[in-house]
Amino acid sequence: MQATRKTHPFLRYITKDDDRVRPAHRAWHNLTLPVDDAFWLMHWPPNGWRCRCRVVSMNRREYAAGRAPDGSPLNTTAPPFETIAHINRRTGEITQTPAGVDPGFGYNAGIARQQALAAVEQAKLKAAAANLAAAALKEGLQPPQVAREKPDQPTWKTLELPDLRELQPRMQAPELLARAESIDEAVSQLRATLGVPVGAARSVRTPAGDVILMDELLRHVVEKRLDARERYAxxxxxxxxxxxxxxxTAYDDGTLRKRYIKLFKGAKYDILVIVRELPNGDVVWNIINRERGKMNALRIGDLIYQAE
Structure with a gap:
């Protein structure tokens, strides 16, 4: 599919459209998104045992028509990203998988070669996460200290970008999780939702490269109990x-940090994830929830990515 993305830059999810289709998969029928949309990273069929779904490519003309060959309308809005906890009855291990996808099917499980490549890639990412975590701890990585943005950096105003309040979010907001009773419970909630192993780390692929979520830094995210940021996991x-x-964004302590901003439909707050650049890779540093107007004030530095 990636080889034909220039002529067919969109993918359409198709079910058998009968009474045997899983409800979650039925909701994805005719979902049509760009080839490089993150949805396809974890929802490539088959998405479970005996799943009969498939994906077909579409060109720009077909996409612009807004309808599938049978005349049914296309759905061009990516669904909210939701995960479900699964408990391994044999080991007791808890894993998070995308809603509607069986455990072990979070990639293209139908093609052996792609399975092997995915396994190799995941092993490399896991090793990279472990190596980065070890290197960071060896260097004496501490929870974030107070630092301020350097002055005279570009802003959304100097770049003549639109006010965030004028934009229409494309993703429905997930439901807020329950407020934890303690910091330890909040950290556990973050671990489970984000898939971060205890005392270890995991990697997430982003448009700006791989980012590491470290267990060592989760406590800092939720230590301000008034904010209860675990609700936004x-x-x-x-x-x-x-x-x-x-x-x-450049800070006065000499560090560089990436600010990932996402707008959500139906939410009082939008989310900013701060990622610190380290010699061995990028690490999630903090999570901030802000009203849309106030989020504008955080659009400082070099704009290195903007969704189309």
Missing amino acids: DFVLPTLMRPDEIWR
Whole structure:
């Protein structure tokens, strides 16, 4: 599919459209998104045992027509990214998989070669995450300290970008999670939702490269209990994987941090994920929820990515 993206830059999800189709998969029927949309990274059929769904490519003319060959309308809005916890009855291990996708089917499980490549890639990402975590800890990485943006950096106003309040979000907001009773419970909630192993790390692919989520830094995210940021855990991965903007901001402590901004439909707050650049890679540093007007003030630095 990637080889034909110039002539057919869109993919359409197709089910058998009968009474045997899973409800979650039925909701994806005729879902049509760009080839490089993050949705396809974890929802490539088959998405479960005996799943009969498939994906076909579409050219720009077909996409512009807004209808499938049978005349049914296309759905061009990516669904909200939701995960479900699965417990391995044998080991007790808890894993997070996308809603509607069986455990172990979070990539193209139907083609052996792609399975092998995906396994190799995941192994490399896991090793990279572990190596980065070890290197960061060896360097004495500490939870974030107070730092301020350097002055005289570009802003959304100097770049003549639209006010965020004028934009229409494309993704429905996930439901807020329950407020945790303690910091330890909040950290556990973040771990489970984000898929971060205890005492370890995981990698997430973003438009600006791979980002590491480290268990060591999750406590800092939720330590301000008035904010209860663990409630926004389901907002984090969509913000990293499908951001609306990414800004590279310089701070007065000599660090560079990327600001991933995502707007959500139906939410009081939008989300900003701060990612710090380290010699061995990028690490999630903090999560901030802001009203849309106030989020404008955080659009500072070099704009390195903007969703089309």
